[in-house]
Amino acid sequence: MAETPAKKPWEIPRQKMPEQDPKERARNFREVPYGYSPEQAVAEAKRCMQCKNPPCVGGRKNKKTGEREGGCPVEIDIPAFVSLIAKGEFIAAARKIREKNCLPAVCGRVCPQEEQCEKTCTVGARGEPIAIGRLERFAADYERANGGVSPPPKAPPTGKKVAVIGSGPAGLTVAGDLAMLGHEVMVFEALHCGGGVLVYGIPEFRLPKEIVRREIEYLESLGVKFEYDAVIGKRETIDELMKEEGFDAVFVGTGAGAPSFLGIPGENLNGVYSANEYLTRSNLMKAYDQLYDTPIARAQKAAVVGGGNVAMDAARTALRLGAEEVTIVYRRSRAEMPARKEEIHHAEEEGVRFMLLTNPIRILGDEKGWVKGMECLRMELGEPDESGRRRPVPVKGSEFVIDVDAVIVAIGNTPNPLIPQTTPDLEVGRHGTIIADPETGATSKKGVYAGGDIVTGAATVILAMGAGRKAARAMHKYLTGGMRNR
Amino acid sequence: MARIVAKRIIAPNTVRMDIAAPKIARKRKAGQFVILRAAEESERIPLTIAMSDPVTGTITVIFQMVGHSTMELGRLPEGGEVRDVVGPLGKPTHIEKFGTVVSVGGGIGTAVALPIAAAMKQAGNRVIGIVGARTKDLLILQDEMKAACDEMLVSTDDGSFGIHGFVTQVLEKTIARGDKIDLALAIGPVPMMRAVCDLTKRHGIRTIVSLNPIMIDGTGMCGGCRVSVGGKTKFCCVDGPEFDGHEVDWDLLVNRQRMYMDAERKAKETFRIAHPEPKSD
Ligand SMILES: Cc1cc2nc3c(=O)[nH]c(=O)nc-3n(C[C@H](O)[C@H](O)[C@H](O)COP(=O)(O)OP(=O)(O)OC[C@H]3O[C@@H](n4cnc5c(N)ncnc54)[C@H](O)[C@@H]3O)c2cc1C
Ligand SMILES: Cc1cc2nc3c(=O)[nH]c(=O)nc-3n(C[C@H](O)[C@H](O)[C@H](O)COP(=O)(O)OP(=O)(O)OC[C@H]3O[C@@H](n4cnc5c(N)ncnc54)[C@H](O)[C@@H]3O)c2cc1C
Ligand code: SF4
Ligand code: SF4
Ligand code: FES
Secondary structure, eight states, rough: OOOOOTOOOOGGGOOOOOOOOOOHHHTOOOOSSSOOOOOHHHHHHTTOOOSSSSSSHHHOTTTTTTEEEEEOOOOOOHHHHHHHHTHHHHHHHHHHTTTTTTTTHHHHHSSSGGGGTTOOOHHHHHOOOOOHHHHHHHHHHHHHTTTTTOOOOOOOOOOOEEEOOOOOOOHHHHHHHHHTOOOEEEOOOOSSSOHHHHTTTTTTTTTOOHHHHHHHHHHHHTOOEESSSOTTSSOOOOOHHTTTTTEEEEOOOOOSSSEOOOOOTTTTSBBBEHHHHHHHHHHSOOOOOOSSSSOOOOSEEEEOOOOOOOHHHHHHHHHHOOOOOOEEEEOOOOOOOOOOOHHHHHHHHOEEEEEEEEEEEEEOOOOTEEEEEEEEEEEEEEEETTTEEEEEEEEEEEOEEEEEEEEOOOSEEEOOHHHHHHTTTOBBTTSSOOOTTTOOOOOTTTTTEESSHHHHOOHHHHHHHHHHHHHHHHHHHHHHOOOOOO | OEEEEEEEEEEETTTEEEEEOOHHHOOOOOOOOOEESSTTSSSOEEEEOOEEEEEEEEEEEEEEEHHHHHHHHTTOOOOESSEEEEEEEEEOOOOOSSEEEEEEEETTTHHHHHHHHHHHHHHHHHHHEEESSSGGGGGOOHHHHHHOSEEEEEEEETSSSSSSOOOOHHHHHHHHHHHHHHEHHHHHHHSHHHHHHHHHTTTTTTTTEEEOOSSSSSSSOOOEEEEETEEEEEEHHHHOOOOGGGGBBBHHHHHTTTTTTTHHHHHHHHHHHSOOOOOOO
């Protein structure tokens, strides 16, 4: 395909990614976007200007605040991999990405690119940014479909043993990095399968579980061992892992998995779920699959409370489980919604309704103890609060009832307290997060590192991976520095 | 995967299984439970660890085949494998020397009461066991309970064995006898626990119950197991399963247990048709 040389990159529209039709996809669990074809990927990659000091990688200084913003948190060499795609060297492109990111097929799909790499793309300043995430996904998918990932040479064994607690993106990154460096790595996971939120939270239609499974198989090929059904803190404590089972260092990547509820009357009625439960039943326990035994409420009219990615995932799952009407109830306005634009857009296309500036105050039940309605208040925006967003204030006398038979509460998750509670010398912050050095992941306890949502509170996949990468580097230093833990 | 080392039908529809789980066997304390998944497509179900042997590395679960998942688990053969066993979960029972402890167990609840009674006795308490069942055939763990108690009273609803009547009537008589009871444990079907609590409340006897809501992960991640105790919402899997019985909202518990009743009934029927009753051994 010859390009017209006169056209500047920002004058060429970004390649659209083909998607399942909204009406059809709202009733199935297959992935929504199909991904680029090789031709589309090459065409998109050719729009990249190959900047010398690429802001898509390092971010850019905001002139007003003076703060750095945007950029890829794990500093993938974006111009390099994009140029390999432009040349048709897809496998080499995937390898390039893997130098910095061990889960490219995941990040290409779920990273909030519009806040990161694509936010600061030079082409994006004048037109549509390069579709970096879609290209990353393309390269990773291509690699997987064409012979798979061949691991680079591993360092010789160091004789050191590392325990990784939790198999979410943070834990998987640490495990992969340390295995490559020659350490013996054992991942302990509480659930019966690996991936953390990637398998129990993010739905199949956004991130096929097959991808996560393949990434875990890749880690296994590096020699990483996984033990499922292992709740650390309950079965063995961190101290026991180190003193009795011979682990020289421990990484804690247990995530922010404890659901918050609204604290309003009627919240324990049947048909009221935390988003975690609803999504776990559907994703991890495969309630949507006839072959599995898991029951789930098949709601006709579902309300989802919250405005983040989790709320969008729950709403879109409810549609797919057969609900006729799904309503997002959010107390602020659209501008404050924390969910990704793309997710809001997808949800809207599929028919999810939005009831904004609305706050639930009571859930009503029928004589059988099932949800039959939700009483709400209208809100208006007042003064900005500590987060800088305008605080919603109730409008007096604006109570009204919506007719629903399921309510899914998606207002956030807090860190799981199991590890902090059973590790006395681990310093914990005010909100139950583990305190760790942002550069090394080192905690107050010698030989114990932490990263991901358990340190930051609920954040993103890529930040959890970034934290894992930094911790792995520091742990390697610790393990090879001649310091022993016993 | 965990191997089923031994399996026995100990009463109609009631299975005792010894499962190889050395790490759990070593750590578990009275009052804790495991979550099991019979096969890849199965639900995760909670069962109390009735006994454990750290030396052989086995844990014992005793369960009633009441629905699809428990039937599926119950049909696994000795020597076969359970797909997943995770634990020990839940808070261990608070054990100390209270003085005289009455342990009231109804039906399958005896399996849950046994380890607690044994731990209470070991801590120096005088333990009175009250065990009840609908009929003689359904009485389980008689010898084990006898060994764990200083005194044991048995009742059946139909009078086919022991005292004729409900466990609550036996408890009432025990109280009337004038024994000073420092703590009561009530473990069994909700109506039984509720009735025991009504009685002990009137007599000012502190009562611990073990609640059994529907659970999924058992680690505090889903909130599906929420119960209301003293007006506060608790996650039974991490805050419990034992609570002060006088503070429990029983209606809520019953209601939440029934959440999937229709789906469960259907699943049970389909399973029955697909897997006809095996001969008991
Ligand atoms: C529904 C949903 C949608 C999301 N969508 C996006 C998105 O589109 N893009 C994005 O970037 N981010 C998204 N996020 C956020 C993102 O998934 C998380 O920030 C990320 O997964 C955090 O990774 P982690 O490794 O810290 O922990 P997690 O992924 O939470 O993994 C922690 C793991 O540790 C295990 N564990 C916990 N305690 C123990 C213990 N005691 N012993 C053993 N194992 C234990 C847990 O079972 C879990 O598997 C979403 C989150 C949710 C819930
Ligand atoms: C902490 C804990 C410990 C437990 N320990 C034991 C034990 O040691 N032995 C044992 O036999 N059972 C125990 N249970 C109950 C056991 O988990 C349930 O019987 C089981 O999950 C039912 O699954 P099912 O699919 O076979 O039946 P379902 O199809 O789910 O239900 C069949 C019938 O049983 C009722 N039922 C469902 N769940 C429960 C429940 N949690 N409690 C009471 N009735 C229920 C339903 O209302 C229905 O009528 C325990 C539960 C908890 C929470
Ligand atoms: S990892 Fe995420 S932020 Fe980095 S380049 Fe890929 S999509 Fe962009
Ligand atoms: S900033 Fe945009 S145009 Fe420049 S190298 Fe990065 S992706 Fe290419
Ligand atoms: S079972 Fe999920 S929080 Fe208790």
